[in-house]
Amino acid sequence: MSGEMRGGRSEGWHIEEGFGAVRLGLRVSALLHEEQSEYQKIAVCESEFFGRILFLDDLIMLTERDEFVYHEMITHVPLCGIKAPKRVLVIGGGDCGCLREILKHPSVERAILCEIDERVTEVCKEHFPWVEKVTADPRVELAFADGVAHVEEHPAEYDLVIVDSTDPIGPAVNLFRHEFYTRVAKCLRPGGVMVAQTETPFYAPEVVGRIRAELSTAFRFVDFFLGFIPTYPSGCWSWAYASNDGPYDAYFDELRAREVARSCRYYNPEIHRAAFSLPNFARTAINGEDPWK
């Protein structure tokens, strides 16, 4: 959250504080894992309601209860907007939640994970049930490397690039700059799409506005969509949908969306369309203005 969130555990609660204004607390029980990797602090807690929770640098990355929202939206929205997607790159996403959803699309031949911190995936393999199966899938390739370098080395290679990063501070800061977006645009095949998580327009309108401005230097079409994520700040989360070949609604494979939705708990064809309808305050934020003035 633009450097403005910090978290920690106290008396059976994980408490996250942001913007000097708000706290979110989740009741946790056992601390199952904690380590300092080369890049960040990785921790996993158990909790009764939310299931297991992954923390990076003391911030909630996912809970078993609501990770489905994030992972379904960041994958199925772009994948159902692309004709027969074959090659998909995930930058970040070491928890393999994106990969799990990507593999639901029968046309996908190759799903490459480019995660800078191999320890994230190793820890997740021990603690989250989907990781073992996903990483064993022959369509999956794990490349523990810098995403910025990877996209530069693979021009015109991908139908979809998903930037499943942490917040625009720390290890992920380069993933929110226009130099990176320009490289991503070059590594897309014709009809290709880039999707990225872009924080909350409620608490961080200036971040969303800045990302849109940076994206617009590399992509002709930049749209945003929203979803409810109860354990992320404000519950109102945004993603960017960027392409040089058309807007988000240039193509929609409704049949595939309906098929995929059968194994989803959030995504369906109606949500696909509705998610791009933005409240006025989010439109203002995306246009680079302060909605709270």
Added chain:
Amino acid sequence: MSGEMRGGRSEGWHIEEGFGAVRLGLRVSALLHEEQSEYQKIAVCESEFFGRILFLDDLIMLTERDEFVYHEMITHVPLCGIKAPKRVLVIGGGDCGCLREILKHPSVERAILCEIDERVTEVCKEHFPWVEKVTADPRVELAFADGVAHVEEHPAEYDLVIVDSTDPIGPAVNLFRHEFYTRVAKCLRPGGVMVAQTETPFYAPEVVGRIRAELSTAFRFVDFFLGFIPTYPSGCWSWAYASNDGPYDAYFDELRAREVARSCRYYNPEIHRAAFSLPNFARTAINGEDPWK
């Protein structure tokens, strides 16, 4: 939140805890008002980010920062679904936020507030800037009385009844029962609609399911819509749209919606349509099943 939320102030924070699982904290500064009325504890706090905050029985009812979401959605969605609405009843809603939005519709001749606790409106008049102007409007009538009795005494009178209640415990419990819904159905004019706030399908799926079942005994058409409210539990809030004359999309005055949206920070014609597209877990909850099984 189905009796499962409790809140209080501690060291400059209002902390609300629910479902044994989650806490939401808002940083507050001065306590501007606190009293025990005949019905409930009423308090108003100042806060830097959220502006003034109204609490009933120690739970957040509204903050100046995000009350626009709740009030725009509970009013403009039904009003733009009704041809030339003339008479509108608000049950609860003592903070007058609904009235403020209703008055934006030029066809409205009469907006009646039926709030059981006059002190809520009096306290809000002192602390929230819109109340004075709204209550002085000649179209507004304040009836500090029991909503259940009021609807019984006014058959075939209203184009729209808005149930802007607290959670289904305490003073509001009767506003969530099918006896009440049956009476509301009878006080509607042809083409009339009832809208009610119906909690969060994320933490309280069983509550939303129960409300749908109760509503269905009184109304042929019951739909639900969603909106992002950062200071309500989960951020994912639901409302019911009930009628005996057609589903929510039987009529939509897009021109009026667009006109009204010019003074809104959330609502617009695209949001109007999109809000009825429900994620799978919310559909499951509304169908009376447990989405977390």
